[in-house]
Amino acid sequence: EADIYQTPRYLVIGTGKKITLECSQTMGHDKMYWYQQDPGMELHLIHYSYGVNSTEKGDLSSESTVSRIRTEHFPLTLESARPSHTSQYLCASSPSDRAGNTIYFGEGSWLTVV
């Protein structure tokens, strides 16, 4: 069972607002990820991190930014939200051993920008 938490679960904000989606895991996993998923569609990797102070962009270009100051925390920030950012954002983590081939997901944050 994975212990990875995302807040907020649901958020409706106005265009131009700054928003930070929080993600925390209590498993001590080195690797963390952010995926973006539109309803009923596949997941696309937008950011990942191999450890503290490591962040990389994923396969899908995103205007969001991330930081990894602590192992357990991997927040995602949108400086100026737009309606095109409306989507579900899923945080995930994995350990660095062989089981690191397995990725565990949080419950997701549904963002609606109006």
Next chain:
Amino acid sequence: GQQLNQSPQSMFIQEGEDVSMNCTSSSIFNTWLWYKQDPGEGPVLLIALYKAGELTSNGRLTAQFGITRKDSFLNISASIPSDVGIYFCAGRRAEKLVFGKGTKLTVNP
């Protein structure tokens, strides 16, 4: 880029029937993962496969890692209404995880 072809896209079955879905790729993966996602929730890991030819079960679920390392299937036996959801396969190569487009399963009681 790497792509996974997951089929079928959707299935409508009667409770008690068995279900089979699969993923294929032109690329080799060293891990295959199967997830189930309920509406509004994150994907939940069902089965992880780490080696070619591996056959693994989790209750009524059985999944296999293809010998060529380019495919995997998931079977669900004796389906029940709570099996409803979207099932995703994912193949891992190095640090990247590639997802299929999902199979939407509907179970009629």
